Amino acid sequence: MVQKPLNQTWDLDVFFPGGSKSPEFRRFLDDLAAGAASLKQRLEAGSAPATVAELEGWTPLLGEFQDLAQRNRQAGAFISCLTAQDMADEEAKLLQGRMTQIRAALSSATTLLDHQISQMPEEVFTALVERPEFADIAYPLRERRARAGMRMDPERESLAGDLAVDGYHAWGRLYNELVARVRIPWEEGGRTVHLSAGQAANKLHDPDRAVRAELFTRWEKAWGEQADLFAAALNHLAGFRIQLYRHRGWDSILTEPLENNRMKAETLEVMWEVIGRNKTIFVEYLNRKARVLGLEKLAWYDVEAPVGGAAAKFSYDEAADFIVEHFGRFSPDMADFARNAFAERWIEAEDRPGKRPGGFCTSFPLSRQSRIFMTFAGNLDNVSTLAHELGHAYHQSVMNDLPQLAQGYAMNVAETASTFAELLVSDAALQAAKSDEERLPLLAGKADRAVAFFMNIHARFLFETRFYAEREKGLVPAARLNELMVEAQKEAFRDALSTYHPHFWASKLHFYITGQPFYNFPYTFGFLFSSGVYARAQEEGQAFAQKYVDLLRDTGRMRVEDLAAKHLGVDLTKPDFWQDAVDVSVADVKQFLALTENR
Ligand SMILES: [Zn+2]
Structure with missing residues (x-):
């Protein structure tokens, strides 16, 4: 087992010593920024190779792109860790701003690179992906080429992309602004406080039913008061999406989300069908x-x-032993991995003020290490979270030796390893229960988790599909959105509930995420x-x-x-x-x- 007691804070100095003041990290960012600018420049100046012979001079760009992408991940991971471990770290926030600029340059380089991949004549592209050294990235390259082929010509795509910044995506950002203003009045200790949406959402899980019931009434009311504004944001971002798809010649609203998740429409249909049969x-x-x-x-x-x-209580050391033991019953390799993560301080678990809530796992591809963030308070949920995030880290560890382009998995498989690890541990906890x-x-x-995936998320999918169908014909007012929402909820829950949540479409951020449509x-x-x-x-x-x-x-x-x-x-x-x-x-x-x- 691991040496006890375990240190509950993580080691970030092994990446860049000195935290947010690290001079090494600043140099790293300078180099990254220069590299991104230089790649962008050369892509702008050049063009897609027109002959197989021209590939020779072009392929180093691919290597350079992947190298920059890895360094970008490394830097992003470091900053996420800094901002999470201390929300008051102002230096870290400045670094975050710097990173946004670097990412913008990298993203332009990516667009240019994809454009060149799509412009190569067929025989040149075939020669490229058939090279043995590119065997591992043949699929991602084909995919990038195919996706470019599904879009409009590059000039119109680029115009649409530029307009989307203050059009499409701006509606998503406006939604966030509106949510930040939502206040829910609540009596606490004889005075009225005004809860933010996030605070109120936590209280909706209060063990006291009277609290939940009263809060829910106010919650619904608060979203209802600004429903027209939320409806406007939703209608306009949807309208933008519909227009763009029309110009790209896509006949289904699901084309983009299915393509993003690399899956077929039939797969999605049969998945919901089987869920329906088991309700x-x-x-x-x-x-x-x-x-x-x-x-x-x-x-x-x-x-x-x-x-x-x-519920059973765990110390951090006990949690570590429990996880390592039960990972080990399935895979000794997974157990070794977890043991090493605990021992080498890959995990920030200390229960102290100033940390950001929640948990995540992030990876440092250059160092082939991951870091896990969470706050361990000794309950079984915390043990599950630890197992979940260790699952993510394990997923990354088995991909470490693959080229960067072959490491990009979609949202629908992103949780495979984490959910799997969580299942190993939750089943073990169930068996250990006395x-x-x-x-x-x-x-x-x-x-409850299964109900969330099979019913709540099903309702979101039904709502969103129907909303888009109506939106094709014109604006859909707030009152109609409420109707569509309740209909979808009743159908997904098979009328099992006594009350529903009409303004769910307003309160749920996921309907407004423009980067990832159908976030359900x-x-x-x-x-x-x-x-x-x-x-x-x-x-x-x-x-x-x-x-x-x-x-x-x-x-x-x-x-x-x-x-x-x-x-x-x-x-x-x-x-x-x-x-x-x-x-x-x-x-x-x-x-x-x-x-x-x-x-
Ligand atoms: Zn996860």
């Missing part, structure tokens, strides 16, 4: 949860309410994909560990259907894999139902 038992779960909580039916704000029981009282909250927690189904895909992989691991045991690594290594260079066919031997456009994946959650619900039979 009855999740409705039964919601009804039972209502009964356990002493309610007729759950209200919207009860869906994620905790179900009683005494009484039904301990088991109950664990099972409810797992079932990739979550459900990811959860189920990971559950399916987990089901396979349960069947095959340690023999699956190497296959698992091979699968993770390919997440950045394959379509998901090909990934699943190659490593799991399954067809994602058919229901079987999805049913196996849903069954992992169904098993949890069945245990919950058995345990609460007489309650």
Whole structure:
């Protein structure tokens, strides 16, 4: 095991000594900025190779681009760590501003490079991807070329991109401005405080139902008061998207999100279809949860309410041992990886003021190390978070030796390794539970997650699809958005709830993320994909560990259907894999139902 007690703070000095004042880091940024500017200049001055012979002079640009992209990640990771560990670090904020400029230069270079990749004559491009030294990035190169081919000509794309800064994306930013002004009045200790949207969202999970109910009423009201403004933002960003797609000749609103996630429409359809077929038992779960909580039916704000029981407490050292042990039952390599991460101070877990809330994992590709940020307070959720973030770090570690371009995985597979690691640990916790009282909250927690992916996110997908269909015909007023939202919620939850959330479309940031349209189904895909992989691991045991690594290594260079066919031997456009994946959650619900039979 690891030497105890563990240090709960991370080591950033191994990357750049001196934190946000590091002179080494400033030099690193200067070099990166110069490199990005120089690459951009040379791409602007040059053009796509027109003959195979001209490739010789061009290919070094690819290497340079990947090198800059890695250094960009390294710098970005360092700054994220600095700003998270101390929210008051002003130097770190300045560095963040510097980074935005560097990224803009890199992003122009990327556009130019992609343009040249798309402009090469077919035989030149074929010669490029057939070179043995580019075998690992053949897929990403083909993809970049194909995606450029789906767009308008470069001049019009570039104009659209420039206009989007203050058009399309500006609506997303305006939304954030509006949200920052939302205040929800709340009585606390005899006086009225005005909660921000984030503070109120946390309180919506209060264990006291009366608190949740009262707050939810005010929450709905607050979003309703500015509904016209939110509706305007949503309608205009959607209108921009529809126009742009029309000019690109795309016939479906899902073209872009599906392409971003490297998946087929059939895969998405069959995934929802299988979920739909399995909803009855999740409705039964919601009804039972209502009964356990002493309610007729759950209200919207009860869906994620905790179900009683005494949860186990962990010290940080115990959590580390627990994780290493249970990772090890599946894969000794994963256990070694986690042990090393704890021992080498890859993790910032100390419970102290001034840290940013939440957790994340970020990677330093030049050093082939990751860093995990979270705050460990001793509950099982914290242990899950640790396992989750270690899963992300493990995913990165198995890709470290791949070229940068082959490491870019999409949102729908980004959570494969993290969810998998979390499942290993949450199942182990369930098995280790000593009484039904301990088991109950664990099972409810797992079932609640499934409900979020199968019902809540399904509602978002239904709403968004229908909203875009109506938006094609004209503006959709706030009142109609409410109707569409409640319809979608009732359908997704199969009428299992007593109340719904009409202004959910206003309160949920995800509908306004312009960089990633349809910020919903990739979550459900990811959860189920990971559950399916987990089901396979349960069947095959340690023999699956190497296959698992091979699968993770390919997440950045394959379509998901090909990934699943190659490593799991399954067809994602058919229901079987999805049913196996849903069954992992169904098993949890069945245990919950058995345990609460007489309650
Ligand atoms: Zn994650």
